[in-house]
Amino acid sequence: MNSAFSHFGTLKDRIATKQANVMTVGLGYVGLPLILTINETGFNATGFDINAERVARINSGEQVISYFPPDRISKAIEGARFRATSDAERIADQDIILICVPTPLSPEREPDLKYVVSAVEVIARHLRPGQMVVLESTVWPGATSTVVKPILERSGLKAGSDFFLGFSPEREDPGNETHTTRSIPKIVGADDQHSRDLLEAFYSQIVSKAVPVSSSATAEAVKLAENSFRTVNIALVNEMKVAMDAMGVDVWEVVKAAATKPFGYMPFYPGPGIGGDCIPVSPVYLSWRARDVGSQTPIIDLARGNNERAPEMLADRIALDLSKRGAAVKGADILILGVSYKKDIEDTRVSPALALLNRLEEMGARCDYHDPYFPVMPMTRDNPELANRKSAPLTAETLAGYDAVVVTTDHTDVDYPLVAQSAQVIFDSRNTFDSRGIKVPGEKLIKI
Template identity: 60%
Template sequence: MNYETSHHQSLKQLIAARDARVAVVGLGYVGLPLALTAYDEGFDTTGVDLNPDRVARINQGGQVISYLAPDRIAHAVESGRFRATQDAAALAEADIILICVPTPLTDAQDPDMRFVAAAAQTIAQHLRPGQMVVLESSVWPGATTTLVQPILEAGGLRAGSDFFLAFSPEREDPGNDKFDTHSIPKVVGADDPQSRQLVEDFYRAIVTSAVPVSSAATAEAVKLVENSFRTVNIALVNELKTALEAMDVDVWEVIEAAATKPFGFMPFYPGPGIGGACIPVSPAYLAWRAADAGSDTPLINLARSSNDAVPSMLAARMAAELAARNGSALAETGQPLTGQRILLMGIAYKRDVEDTRRSPALVLLDELEKLGAEVDYHDPYFPRLPEGGEYPQLAGRTSQPLTADNLKRYAAVAVITDHSAPDYGLVAREAALVFDTRNVFEKQGIRVADGRLVKM
C-alpha cells in the first residue's frame, strides 16, 4: 500500500468505525448543531471557538441556541465525548476538521473572507498527514481551492495526498421544526477522488444522505445558487404584492391558490425584506465572483436592491396610512411621523430565532425614527438589544410588554417578524391600528375590526 492510499484507507476505516475524532471550528448557528450531530452519530467531537463566553456556556451545558432541545448540550458534555475549547491545539488531535466561521460582507458589500483565512491559518499550524479539512462556510466558487488550499499547503503537506480537502455547504435553517442538521441532505465536493470519497463517507455517517458533486467549486456554487434563487423569488413576490394590491387583489390568496399546482410553482411569501447571515449575503458572493470571472448577474443584483428597499418602502407606507387616518396630507419632507408612537413586533430577522443579523426590522425601526416616530419593540427573544450590532445606537433598548394597557399607547402596532409566542388576538383587540407584513392575523383566523388592519 503506498503512502497516499494508506492515509486514505486509515481515515476511511476510522470513519466507518466511528472512531474518527471530529473538530468543528466556529460554534455558531451552523457549527454548534453540526458538532452536536457528529457527536449524536457516535463521533468524539471537539468544538473550537474564539469566543470565551460561548465556550464556557457550552461546557457548562447551557442551551446556547434557543431552538436546540434544552438538555441536548448538557447530555453531550456529560458523556465526556463532546467539549468546547478556545485552544486551537485541539485541532492536532482531530482526524476531521470542519470550518464553520462567518463569511460576512465588507462595508463595500463584497465578500469578507478574513474569518475563513484566519481559520485556515490556525488549522495549518496544527495540520498533520492523514487529516481531512472540510470548509462549510458559504463562499464564492473557487475559494476552497484557491484561498484555503494554499494556506493549508504552506507547511509542505499536499491536499489530496498528505491530507484531504473538501467543501460541503451548510443548509442549516435555524428554527425550522421540520428539518434539522441530520435530516437535511449534504452536498459534498472535492477536487480529488480520495477527498471526495472520504467527505462522502463522513457525511453519509452523520446525516440522512450525501450528494457528491465533481469539485469543491461546484459544491460552493450549489449554496450560492440556492440562496440566490430565494433572493430573486422573494423580490418577485414583494413586487407582485404591490402590483396586485393596485388591482385590489390579495397576493396571499393568489399564492395559496397557485401553490395547489403540483408542478412548476413553489410558493414564496411577501414580507418586510430579507435578513440573516445567509440569504442576503450569498448573492453578493455570487455577484462578486461572477464579475471577477468576467461575467455579470444583473437580475440577481436587481433583486438584491429591491429587497434592500422594502423596509424604507414600508416605513413610507406606514407614514402615509397614519397621515390619512389623522386626516392630514403626508408631509413630503421633514419628519411626518413626529409625535406618533409605533410598536414593532418581532425584531429578529425571522420567526422563532434569537438572531438580528441584517434584520429588516432594525432597518425599519431606524427608518421610522428618521421620519420622526417614537418606536418601541416587542420581541420575546430580545428582552434587551445587545451591544455590538449593526445599529449601535439601539443597544440597550428593551422589549416592551404586550399588555392591553401598553398596546393602547401606540398609534400603530406593526407585525414585522411573526414569532409564535405573542398573543395576536390581544393585539387585534387592543391596538388602534395594525400593520401586518406577515399576514399573521388571517393565517391564525384572528379578526381585526374593520379598518384597523392594514396588510402590507
C-alpha cells in the first residue's frame, strides 16, 4: 500500500472511532465553541492560543464567553479530555488541526492574513505525515491553496498525500440558541479527493450535516457569498427605511408583513449599521479578490459604503430631530443604550454603536453609554480611545437627565419600560419598544 493510502486509511479509522486528537488554533468566538463541541462529541480536544492569559482563564473553568451555559467550560476541563494550551509543541500530537484565527482588514482596508500566516508557519514547524489541517478563518477564494499550502509544504511534506488540507468556513452565530455550532451544516472543500473525504468524515461526526464542495476555493467563496448577501440586504433595508420614513410608512411593519410571503422574500431588519468581525469584513475580501482577478463587485461595494455610513447618517438624523425640538446636538447630553454590535453578546468589534457615539461626540454632544455586558468599556482595535469608560447606571433620575437616549443595541436585559417612562426623547434604531409592545408616552419616541 502506498503511504498516501495508509495515512488516509489510518486517519479515517481514527475519525470513525473518535480516537483522533483534534486541536483548534485560536480560542476566540469561533475556536472555543468549536473545540468544546468537538470534545462534547467524544474526541480528545486541545485548544491552542497565543494569548496565555485566555488559556489560563479557560483552564481554570472561567466563563470567558457570556452566552455559554455557566458550566460548559468547567465540565469540559473536568472531563479531562479537553485542555487549552499555548505550547506549540502540542501541535505534533494532533491528528486534525483547525485554524480559527482572526482575518481582519489592514489599515489600508485590504485583507490581512498575517494571523493566518503566522499560525500556519507554526503548524508547518510541527507538521508530521498523516495530519489534516483545515482553515476555518474567513479568507478570499484561493487563499488555502496559494497561501496556506505552500507554507505547509515547506516542511517537505505534500498536501493530499503526506498530509491533508482543506477549508471549512465557520458559520458561528454568537449567542444564537436556535442555531448552535452542532446544528449548523458545515461546508467542506478541498483540492484532492482524500482530503475532501476526510473533511466530510470528520465534520459529519461534529455537526448535523457536512456539505462537500469541489475545491477549497469554492468553500471559501461560499462564506463570502453568504456574508455579501447579508451585506447587500442590510444596506437595502436601511435604504428602504429612510425612503419609507419620508413616505410616512413604518419599514418594520412593512418587513413583518412582507415576511409572511412563503417564497421569494427573506426578512432583514434595519439598524444602526453592521458590526462584528465578519459581515463588515467578508465583502471586502470578495471585492478585493474580484479586482485581483480583473473583475468587479459594484453592488457589494455600494452596499458596503452605505453600511459604513449608516452610523453617520443616524447621527445626522438625531441632530435634525433634536433641532426640530428646539435643541442642538452640540452640548446635548446623550445616552447610548447598548454598545455591543448585536444583542445579548459581549462583543464591541466594529460596533456601529461606538461609531455613532464617536460621531455624536464629534458633533459636540456629551455621550455616556449603558450596557449590561460592559460595566467598563474594553480596549478595542477600532476604538482604543473609548477604553475604560464606565457604563452609566440606568435609573429614572439618570435617564431623565439626558437630552436623548439612543437605543443602539436591544439587549434583552434592559429595563425598557423604565426607559420609556423616564427618558426625555428616545431614538430607537432597533424597533425595541414597538416589537415588545411597550407604550412610550407622549411624542418622545422617534424610530430611526
